[in-house]
Amino acid sequence: MPTDNQITLELKRQEFSLEVDIHLPPQGITAVFGASGSGKTSLLRCVAGLERPGQGFVRMGGEVWQDAGVFLPTWQRPLGYVFQEASLFEHLTVKGNLQFGLRRSKQQQAGQQNLQQAIELLGIGHLLERRVQDLSGGERQRVAIASALALQPRVLLLDEPLAALDAARRQDILPWLERLRDEVHIPMLYVTHALEEVVRLADHLLVLENGRLADSGPVAQVLGRSAAGAASGEDRGVLLHAAVQEFDPTWHLMRVGFPGGSLWVKDKALALGAPVRIRVLARDISLAVGPPPVSSIQNLLAVTVLEMMPDTHPSQCLVRLSCGNTGETSVLWARITARAAHALGLQAGMPAWAQVKAAALVGA
Amino acid sequence: MLSPQDWMAIGLTLRLAAISTLVLLLIASPLAWWLARSRSPWRAPVAALTSLPLVLPPTVLGFYLLVTLGPEGPLGHLTLLLGLGTLPFSFAGLVVGSVVYSLPFAVQPLLHAFQNMGNRPLELAATLRASPLDAFFTVALPLAWPGFVSAAVLSFAHTIGEFGMVLMMGGNIPGQTQVLSTQIYGHVEAMAYSQAHTLAAGMLVFSFVVLLGLNLLQKRGLRMGS
Numbered sequence: 001m002p003t004d005n006q007i008t009l010e011l012k013r014q015e016f017s018l019e020v021d022i023h024l025p026p027q028g029i030t031a032v033f034g035a036s037g038s039g040k041t042s043l044l045r046c047v048a049g050l051e052r053p054g055q056g057f058v059r060m061g062g063e064v065w066q067d068a069g070v071f072l073p074t075w076q077r078p079l080g081y082v083f084q085e086a087s088l089f090e091h092l093t094v095k096g097n098l099q100f101g102l103r104r105s106k107q108q109q110a111g112q113q114n115l116q117q118a119i120e121l122l123g124i125g126h127l128l129e130r131r132v133q134d135l136s137g138g139e140r141q142r143v144a145i146a147s148a149l150a151l152q153p154r155v156l157l158l159d160e161p162l163a164a165l166d167a168a169r170r171q172d173i174l175p176w177l178e179r180l181r182d183e184v185h186i187p188m189l190y191v192t193h194a195l196e197e198v199v200r201l202a203d204h205l206l207v208l209e210n211g212r213l214a215d216s217g218p219v220a221q222v223l224g225r226s227a228a229g230a231a232s233g234e235d236r237g238v239l240l241h242a243a244v245q246e247f248d249p250t251w252h253l254m255r256v257g258f259p260g261g262s263l264w265v266k267d268k269a270l271a272l273g274a275p276v277r278i279r280v281l282a283r284d285i286s287l288a289v290g291p292p293p294v295s296s297i298q299n300l301l302a303v304t305v306l307e308m309m310p311d312t313h314p315s316q317c318l319v320r321l322s323c324g325n326t327g328e329t330s331v332l333w334a335r336i337t338a339r340a341a342h343a344l345g346l347q348a349g350m351p352a353w354a355q356v357k358a359a360a361l362v363g364a
Numbered sequence: 365m366l367s368p369q370d371w372m373a374i375g376l377t378l379r380l381a382a383i384s385t386l387v388l389l390l391i392a393s394p395l396a397w398w399l400a401r402s403r404s405p406w407r408a409p410v411a412a413l414t415s416l417p418l419v420l421p422p423t424v425l426g427f428y429l430l431v432t433l434g435p436e437g438p439l440g441h442l443t444l445l446l447g448l449g450t451l452p453f454s455f456a457g458l459v460v461g462s463v464v465y466s467l468p469f470a471v472q473p474l475l476h477a478f479q480n481m482g483n484r485p486l487e488l489a490a491t492l493r494a495s496p497l498d499a500f501f502t503v504a505l506p507l508a509w510p511g512f513v514s515a516a517v518l519s520f521a522h523t524i525g526e527f528g529m530v531l532m533m534g535g536n537i538p539g540q541t542q543v544l545s546t547q548i549y550g551h552v553e554a555m556a557y558s559q560a561h562t563l564a565a566g567m568l569v570f571s572f573v574v575l576l577g578l579n580l581l582q583k584r585g586l587r588m589g590s
Contacts, residue, residue, distance in 0.1 A: 075492075075496075081487075091509075
């Protein structure tokens with residue numbers, strides 16, 4: 001089915017090939033997730049025209065950038081690109097960097113307004129007169145994003161924008177990226193190998209493996225599917241799109257509801273009804289059968305076993321669960337020992353109790 | 365202390381160095397840019413050709429320039445046809461000779477500057493709507509400025525110190541092709557050692573000051589860049 005934002009590429013390099021066919025939703029962050037060497041950055045560079053694939057079809061916002069006999073050079077593509085190393089022009093001030101693209105843009109007036117919005121969106125108003133050498137890594141990256149945004153690109157391409165930052169700086173910049181996602185209505189391709197960024201920021205997820213698309217779809221769906229791909233090992237878990245339903249001020253807790261269930265988590269002073277993202281790891285769920293168990297664990301969910309599969313180590317097994325009965329359900333993963341699964345007599349279709357030991361609020 | 369002829373030689377030398385430096389920067393910038401970025405099979409031969417003046421004795425360069433630019437040479441024919449006369453034994457001929465002779469001193473610093481800069485600033489410029497030519501002038505040139513300073517200073521100083529090439533191409537005509545180095549040679553031949561001393565010591569001090577200044581400037585440039 002043809003869409004406005006289509007990327008079909010075939011890139012062959014020595015010992016590496018990339019072959020994808022992607023359709024981007026008209027807005028929101030689409031994370032491109034994969035190990036290093038899976039072709040994530042090459043994909044982004046091809047879309048930008050920084051690299052030239054053998055065959056390809058790239059259409060963004062309805063405009064064809066590449067096709068047989070068509071190859072728009074990078075500088076003529078209305079895109080924004082944020083490089084991993086927070087690349088800025090070292091010979092210009094912050095202001096000079098922000099103005100660089102605008103001076104080459106056709107709509108000066110509208111452009112200046114956009115820039116003002118981008119400056120406010122990323123909170124860099126106080127940095128304008130600084131030299132770029134005096135900025136921190138996080139500030140540099142925010143300036144880089146603002147200069148790309150000011151040009152009103154049809155698509156924003158971000159190549160591991162947090163990879164060069166230390167953990168503390170990453171935490172500083174993540175809220176700005178959330179704002180970007182919620183307030184800028186263009187498609188964004190966000191390359192990363194950090195699941196933390198995927199669960200916090202992404203609306204959609206593309207999983208790349210050896211230059212091929214292993215899985216794609218809405219982020220919660222992809223993480224809940226049985227194909228390991230996106231998140232295996234210790235990272236195995238699900239993402240739940242939930243909303244704040246109730247507060248328990250005595251114990252500083254709040255209840256967040258998601259399709260098919262709800263969980264008590266730490267009260268983070270949010271408004272009633274506020275959307276939240278909840279991450280529940282497979283290792284944080286244990287299972288019980290029979291009458292509801294009495295335990296210190298507050299979050300007990302009635303679930304149905306969907307399937308069981310061996311984990312990477314033979315002593316462990318993964319159980320895919322469905323939470324909720326009719327209509328709205330959510331998928332959960334539990335990691336238990338194979339012996340426990342045997343002792344409980346678990347099998348597909350069986351009802352069980354999922355005891356959730358920890359659920360992390362990973363973003364709004 | 366200095367004779368009028370000495371002063372004339374000094375003036376001519378400075379004029380020659382200034383003009384040669386200007387011409388060199390104009391030629392060397394696109395050449396170094398191409399050498400830094402080209403993947404053409406011609407890159408290696410052109411790079412070797414550009415470096416030749418580093419290893420060849422100036423007399424060899426001067427000899428071939430004399431032959432090709434002389435009235436019987438192919439380029440000499442051309443300049444005669446164009447009504448320019450022949451270049452050897454004229455100031456214009458000296459400029460051509462100096463440009464060839466000092467070419468590597470202008471190209472190398474620029475080449476290093478362009479290579480050190482890497483591809484990233486240009487890619488960034490392209491994603492911000494700058495055409496390649498635009499990016500060359502607004503990004504590559506400003507970022508490579510320490511390279512330009514080095515190239516200019518080295519070309520200038522190297523041209524001032526040239527001797528063999530001048531002797532082959534220019535002879536030693538006062539006011540036209542008699543530069544400092546040939547003037548010193550003349551003084552020594554005439555056993556006028558004290559006059560030779562004055563000029564020689566002057567050049568020694570000049571060269572030292574130039575190189576010292578360049579070193580200090582590069583240090584500052586590095587600090588600014590980091």
